Amino acid sequence: MNDIARIMRKAYEKHIIIPAFNVPHLPMMEPVVLALRETRSFGLIAVARLEWMKFAAQSVAAVAAEYERVGDASVTRLHLDHVPVIDEDHLLVDYMYDIKTAIKVGYQSVMIDGSRLDLQKNMAAVSEVVRYAHAKGVPVEAELGAVLGHEDGPMPSYEELFATGKGFTDVQEAKEFVKRTGVDWLSVAVGSVHGAISPSARDKRKVTARVHIGRLTELDEALGVPLVLHGGSGIALSYLHESFRHGIAKLNIGTDIRQVYEANLSESVEHAQEAVRKRVVEIVDELRIADSATNLLG
Numbered sequence: 653m654n655d656i657a658r659i660m661r662k663a664y665e666k667h668i669i670i671p672a673f674n675v676p677h678l679p680m681m682e683p684v685v686l687a688l689r690e691t692r693s694f695g696l697i698a699v700a701r702l703e704w705m706k707f708a709a710q711s712v713a714a715v716a717a718e719y720e721r722v723g724d725a726s727v728t729r730l731h732l733d734h735v736p737v738i739d740e741d742h743l744l745v746d747y748m749y750d751i752k753t754a755i756k757v758g759y760q761s762v763m764i765d766g767s768r769l770d771l772q773k774n775m776a777a778v779s780e781v782v783r784y785a786h787a788k789g790v791p792v793e794a795e796l797g798a799v800l801g802h803e804d805g806p807m808p809s810y811e812e813l814f815a816t817g818k819g820f821t822d823v824q825e826a827k828e829f830v831k832r833t834g835v836d837w838l839s840v841a842v843g844s845v846h847g848a849i850s851p852s853a854r855d856k857r858k859v860t861a862r863v864h865i866g867r868l869t870e871l872d873e874a875l876g877v878p879l880v881l882h883g884g885s886g887i888a889l890s891y892l893h894e895s896f897r898h899g900i901a902k903l904n905i906g907t908d909i910r911q912v913y914e915a916n917l918s919e920s921v922e923h924a925q926e927a928v929r930k931r932v933v934e935i936v937d938e939l940r941i942a943d944s945a946t947n948l949l950g
C-alpha cells in the first residue's frame with residue numbers, strides 16, 4: 653500500500669486531523685498548498701466528480717496536471733473525492749472509469765460513494781473498487797449512511813435531521829460493511845451536511861452543524877478504522893475537536909474555501925487566491941494542526 657494509508661493510520665491513532673481541501677476551481681489548489689507549506693501542516697488536495705461536472709475543476713487529468721505543477725509531497729497528497737455510483741441527479745455513473753483514470757494519472761487515494769444504494773449494492777460496488785485499487789497499492793474511502801446536502805430540492809430542517817438521526821450510519825451495518833469490503837476509511841453520517849451545490853443555493857451560508865458524538869463513539873469502537881467527516885465547512889469547532897478524539901481522522905472542506913474564492917474573483921484571480929491562502933491558514937489554526945506534517949510524515 654502507498655504511504656497515505658500509513659499516514660492516515662497515524663493520524664487516526666494520534667488524533668491528528670487531516671483536512672482534505674476540495675478544489676472546484678483549479679487556481680484554488682496553489683494557495684492551499686502554499687498555506688499548508690507555510691504552516692507545516694499536512695492536508696489532502698481533493699476533487700469530487702461534481703466539481704469537474706458542475707464547477708470548474710475541468711477533469712480528473714486537469715487536476716492531476718495542476719497537482720504535478722504546484723503539489724508538494726512534504727505537506728500534501730492527491731485524493732479523488734466522491735465518485736458516486738448514482739449521482740446527485742439520480743443518474744448512473746461509470747464509476748470504474750473515473751477511478752481507473754485517477755489511479756493511472758497518480759491520485760494516491762480514491763473514494764467510491766455508493767451511499768445512495770442499498771447496503772448490499774453499496775458493498776458490491778465498494779468491493780469492486782477495493783479489489784482494483786488495492787492491487788495498485790491505493791487505499792479506498794467509502795460512505796455509509798446519508799450525508800445530505802448535494803441533492804437539489806428541499807432538505808429536512810437541520811434540527812429535525814439531527815434530532816431524528818435520519819440517515820445516520822448504523823453501527824451493525826458499518827461493521828459488516830468494513831469487514832466484507834476491506835475498505836480503508838469510512839465516511840460516516842453523524843450530523844454533518846454538505847454545502848449546497850445548486851446554482852441558486854451554492855452562495856448561501858451553511859447551517860452550523862453538530863456531530864452526534866455518541867453515535868460516532870459507537871462507530872469508532874466497533875470499526876477501528878480511520879473515519880471521515882464530510883461537510884466539514886461550518887461545523888461548530890467544539891464538536892469538531894471532540895470528533896477528532898473519537899475516530900475522525902479526515903475532514904473534508906469544500907464550501908468554506910470555495911465561497912471565499914468566488915466572492916473575491918470579481919477583483920482578480922490573484923486576489924481570490926490570496927483570500928484562499930489566508931483562509932486556509934486560519935483553518936489550520938482552528939483545527940490546531942500547525943506542524944502536523946512533521947508529526948505525520950516524520
Ligand code: 13P
Nearest residue numbers: 847882883885904906907
Ligand atoms: P462542504 O462543502 O460542506 O465543506 O463539504 C465538503 C465535502 O464533504 C466534500 O466531500
